[in-house]
Amino acid sequence: MEELIKEIKTNIIEVLNLEDMTPEDIENDAPLFGEGLGLDSIDVLELIVMMEKEYGIKLKNPAEGKEIFKSINVMAQYISDHRTK
């Protein structure tokens, strides 16, 4: 799981162009939106596409997306359970 968490953080930094950040700067439990990483609505779309491209997970339900993108830990667990690649 540790390896997956680091990979997710690296992917997020790459797709969201968070050039000033390193994986260590992102806390595993901090919220990705709002006061945490401070991601914007358009970043959600980046994450949806990232989930599909990198892990073969197609998200369709907004409510589900809101839950999955709560934190890195939640994302990692979901990816680990549902990944197809």
Added chain:
Amino acid sequence: MEGDKEWIGTTYGNGWMHRHLILLLRYIDVRVLYVFSYLFVIPVCLILNASRKTAYHYFHRILGMGKCRSAWLTYVNHCRFAEVVIDKFAMFAGRRFKVEVVGLEHFNALAAGNEGFIHLSSHIGNYEIAGYTLCSEKKTINPVVYSGEKASVMANRNNMFLKTNIRMILMRADMGHLFEIDRALSEGEIVSFPTDRSNGSSKVIEHTFLGRTACFPQGPFSVATMRGLNVLAVNVMKERWTSYHIYVTPLDYDRSLPRKQQIAHLADAYVNELELRVKQYPTQWYNFFEFWK
């Protein structure tokens, strides 16, 4: 630049007014309403609305015109805006306009393919006309629209679109529209974005536009480059009383570059095209809110 910072995203008037306007437009020529609006509606609007300031500053500071000419063109600009609003309701009433499409081959080529693609437009001319003209039998067109629009306008649009393969995607607080955009593009459909309003997003691209720095939303460029999609700029400009020109221009960007540079290149291409059209039709700029820094 002074003026409204936030665009409220609605068409003026209430449902009763809209219904009666549509009824009226079934029986009278649009030109009668144009003249009525020039004489009685626009002068009142210019007194009551802050849009006169943004329009005046656009002509005076951005385009560098003299004070008297800017004041006159502010009036002309509002008259033209009244015309396109009337035209929009005339479409709801079943009227059709003469439309010539420049660059239709670009649309047809992409519409015939399997990949999804993107339309970028701004608040110039009358983009809504494109929705009724640039149609694809194979692909659904999904215009992303502000959800604050009046229920009567949305109901009329929905009625118009029932016979077409146009399905509006409403921007919503629950981010459901992002899932709809993703679904549409991954299923090879067309998504159309307004590209001159950030709707509160902090992610903007600062770009020189007509000689001054303006803030364009990053979202549409970001979405296009996410999947390396083809992009068309679509601008619908009013010519004479009842005719329009639709300009369809492909926007190129180097997909081999890092994402950030792809976004910048695409934004460059879009702003250049927008600048060209605004210079060609200076009185058809209807982005009545604070756009330049």
